[in-house]
Amino acid sequence: MSALVAALRISRRSAWRARGRSALIVLMIGLPVLLITGLLVLYATGTVNLNEGIGSRIGAADAGLVQLPPGATIEQSLNDISWTTDGGDERPPAQAAEIIAVLGPGTRVIPFGTGTIRLPSGPVTALEVDLNEPLTKGLLTLDEGRLPKAGEVVVTPALGLRPGDLLRPADAPPLKVTGIVDHPHQPTIRQVAGPDLPLAQPARVDLSLDAGPGWLAAAPRPVTWNDVAALNKLGLSVVARDLLPDQTGRPAGLWDTPLPIGIAAIVIMVVLVPVLLAGPAFAVGLRRRRRELADIAAQGGSAAHLRLIVLADGLVLGGFATLTATGLGIGAGLGLAPVIARLGGQIGPPEIPWREVLYVAAIGLFTGLVAALVPALQAGRQHTTTVLAGRAPATPRRPWPLAWSLIGVALVLGGVAASVAARRQQELVWPFVSSLPVLFGLVALTPFLVWFCGRIASRLRLPLRIAVRDAVRNRSRTVSAVAAVIAVTAAAVEVGIAVESQRQDYQDSFTSARPVGMLAIWGGTMRDSTWTKLRAEAGRLLPGVPLALGYHLHDAEGRRHAMRYTTRWNGARVPRTAAVGDRDLLRLLQGRDDPAAAAALASGKAVVFDASNVRDGKITLRASVANHPDRRIEVPAVVATPADEFQGGTLLPLSFAEREGFTATPRQLYAIHDLPRDSTLWSDLTKVIPRVSIATETGPQNPSGAVWLWIWLGAAVLLVVGGTLAATRLAAADMRPDRATMLAIGAPPWTLRWAVAGQALFIAGLGAVVGLAAGTVTGVALSRPMTSQGTGDPATIAFPWMFLAALVVGLPLLASAMALITRARAPLTRRLS
Incomplete structure (x- = not known):
């Protein structure tokens, strides 16, 4: 039997x-692998x-x-798409015969239109096509009922209708629902399909070039770019199956980020933190197996054999953790994809990026070996006679590693300088990259920090004093655990500061011209009778x-002018x-009667709700109209208090229009009113004018960053508490003689528990305090690109x-509390005379 096979079996x-x-080791190594996979x-x-999505766009065609609408032209090529809406002739729509002439005899075309229809609950996407045609296979999948005929439709489940119900468009007769269909990639889409739908006419050309009337074509030969050019001349935009780019490789968007951020994420999440967390657990195993290894050495095993056995621990546990985490990660990813899609996302065919998954698995296996490396070196140096005699190994006093401390200081200072420089960059990657020297420098400084903090041990109560002195005396295990806590805490703190800064910046910078709850109705250009x-x-x-009125301003030629500032x-x-x-x-804008502001408005002054826009008692406006130069106008203004603190905007009096030669025409309605979710106001008003618009001011919304903060806190709890308890178990194993002595002289059981809990605390x-300092540096550096987009100072911090209190104060208390409730019974220790 080879030494490697024997070591693996042991x-x-x-x-x-x-x-x-x-x-515990499997969890520490496997968790990052599971998450990333x-x-x-x-x-x-x-x-x-x-x-993957071509079938949902053109079916089997x-x-x-x-x-395209009349007057729009388009030119599509292999590398570019250019289009315009004001340079083409208003030619008639293309006919089926023209399309067949381009694609060749034998081409089959069927009408196919995409757009929206108006329902009382709002607009929904629609496909106007005969789904009984073979060319439509893949557009939608029939789940219940039958496919529609003339005057009938099928709907997706999100509309909440059943076969036999009536779909009631806003401007057309009801349509009978004959079936329920599923979109292949968007489970929550609100969509209607049928052969004759009242599609709403788009107000402008859709930038996606995928909405409007058109055709599905089955050609007898592959479609070429020459065919596309000819079809573009007919006013048709083209999506051809034969001309799609090859996207069979890895998902492009995931790897478009700069390389340094990928390196930083892999180093911190998959290598550094698991190594630091699993290292103490491997050391616990070494302490528990010292006698077993000594027996092997007494029977002829060499130091290399002992090192191989401990390294085999890393290979066995790391391999098991990697295989398990990879399988669970693949299953979790495939299982969560439909859940995310049902929450409003999309889903494609099940896909596993094997190359990237294998990279992560290899890194996880390497992590297990690296975590077992230091315990393996210690196993090769242990004294067999001392271990078999039951005595604690002698720990020689070594000179202080000054070089490591100097290297750590240099890395920290360099990282801080890099963070200051990174704060001037617009890309988020550079603050993350600059955080690596700070993190590695603090890891190098951790032995010094442990020694320095140990100097306060004499001022503590007995259990805590024993715990701190033991931690300082056994720095090899303490440093690893403290460094792991530093890394986890720093990552959580920097993300927390960045997310909170972004949230606060959004709250502070949010502006609106209307108060919360104001309803605005307008319809663009219309006749007086329509108004x-x-x-x-x-x-x-x-x-x-x-209902309060808002006015449009027109000049003598009837051109509408917008007063901009x-x-x-x-x-x-x-x-x-x-x-x-x-x-x-x-x-309405002030939410109350303000006599002073009303008097100023009546005297012809503008009422401004943002004082920064007023200079020398005036606000400068630009009278803007299409295809004409702006006219600069200065208007006397007063500053007034709005209804909401975030509210800005300016209100001009009606006398301003007469003074500047404009005609004021009422074209807008305002009210303080909350519309219910099922309101049919918009669909009812479209019967008067199709292009009516309705907007309700909801005020600043709370971003989802707070949720992610507490998700980060949960991950930090798992990693910090797990790593701390692993190191605490190692400390308890090393403190067996001390605990036995304390028990022998009458120490109560709670004293023993407090000694163990003191190690965790x-x-x-x-680690939490030092990690707070490290994370603050990077979090402040991230605050500028995440808040001011690099455009100016001061950034929101x-x-x-x-x-931070839960992270820096709560986590240590939680770890010590969990250590406090663990079993702290001290067995009798054999003493040699």
Whole structure:
């Protein structure tokens, strides 16, 4: 039997005997592998590239053709698409015979239109096509009922209709629902399909070139770029199956990030943290197996054999962790993809990026070997006679490793300087990369930090004093655990500060021209008679709701002018449009009666809600109209208090229009009113004018960053507490003689427990405090590109105090509490005279 095979068998048996320790090591090594593998599979499965999604766009056809509106032209090529809406002749739509002439005899075409139809609950996407045609196979899958005929439709489950129900478009007769269909990639899409649908006419050319009337074509030969050029001349945009780019490789978007951020993520998540966390657990196994290894050495085993046995532990446990985590990660990714899709995402065919998954698995296996390396070296140096005699190994006092401390200081200072420089960059990758020197420098400084903190041990109570002194005396195991806590805490702190800064910046920089709850209705250019009908219908549909008027300004030639001004938002100068109205609109904008602001408006002054836009008692406006130069106008202005603190905007009086030679025409309606979710106001008003628009101001929304903060906290709890408890078990094994002595002189059991809990508190507390400092540097560096987009200072810097308190204070207390409730019974220790 070879030495390697024997070592693997010994390691397997030892791992089975110590199942708790083995499970902890497997968890520490396998968790990052599981997370990254799951994300890789989830991304690959949830990403639908052009080749995978072509069936949902053109079915079984060879090409999908979309007719552009009159006056629009398009030129498609292998590397570019260019189009315009104002340079083409208004030629008639292409006919089927013209398409057949381009694609060749034997071509089969069927009508196919995409767009939206208006329902009382709002617009939904629609496919106008006969689904009984073979060319439509793959567009939708029939799940229940039958396919529609004339005057009938099928719907997706998201619409909540059943076969036999009636679909009631806003401007057309009802349509009978005959079946339920599923979209192949979007389970939650609201979609209708049928052979004759009242599609809404698009107001402009759709940038996706995928909406509008058109055709599905089955050609007898492959479609070429020459065919595409000819079809473009007919006013058709083309999506051809034969001309799709090859996207069969790895998911492109995932690996488009700069290389340094990929290296940083892999080093921190898959190598550094698991090595530091699993290292103490391997050391625990070495302490428990010292006598077994000494017996092997007494029977002729060499130091190399002992090292091989411990390294085999890393190979066995690391291999098992990697295989298990890879399988679970693949299963989790494939299992979560439909769940994410049902929450509003999309899903493609099951896909496993094997090359990337195998890379991660190899790194996980390497992590197990590296984590067992230091215990293996210690096993080769242990004194066989001392271990067999039951005495604790002598620990010689070595000179302080000054070189490592100097290297650590240099790395920390260099990382801080790099973070300052990275803060001036717009890319998020550079603060992450600059955090690596800080992190590695603190790992190098950890032995010094442990020694320095041990100097306070004499001022502590007896159990804590014993715990801290033991941690300092056994720095080899303490340093690894503290460094792991530093790495995990630093990563959590930097993400927490960055996310909170972004959230606070969004809250601070959010501006709106209207207060929360204001309903705005407008319909663009219309006749006076149409406006009268729209206003009357809005009053009928909103009984008892006061409606204030907003006005459009037109010059003598009838051209509409927009009164624009420039304000500063988030470090950049952005344009805003001033409203025109009377005292009723002012009352809605302020949420109350303000006599001073009303008097200023009546005297011809503008009421401004953002003081930074007023200079020398005036606001500067630009009267803008299409195809004409802007006219600069200065208007006397007063600053007033709006209804909401985030509210900006400007209100111009009606007398301003007369003074500047404009005609003010009412074309907008405003009210403070909350529309219910099932309101049919929009669909009802479209009967008056199809292009009516409705908007409700909801105010600043809370981003989902807070949720991710607590997800990070959960991951940190798992890693920090797990690693700390592993190191605490190792400390308890090393403190057996001390605990036996304490028990012999009458120490109560709680004193023994506090000595063990003190180890956990010291390790987690020191790591959390140092990690807080390291994470703060990177978090502050991230604050600028995440808030000001590199456009100006000062960037928003915000600290999530509750999150940081739970991380820096709560985690050490939790780790010590869990160590406190563990068994702390001290067995009798044999003493040699």
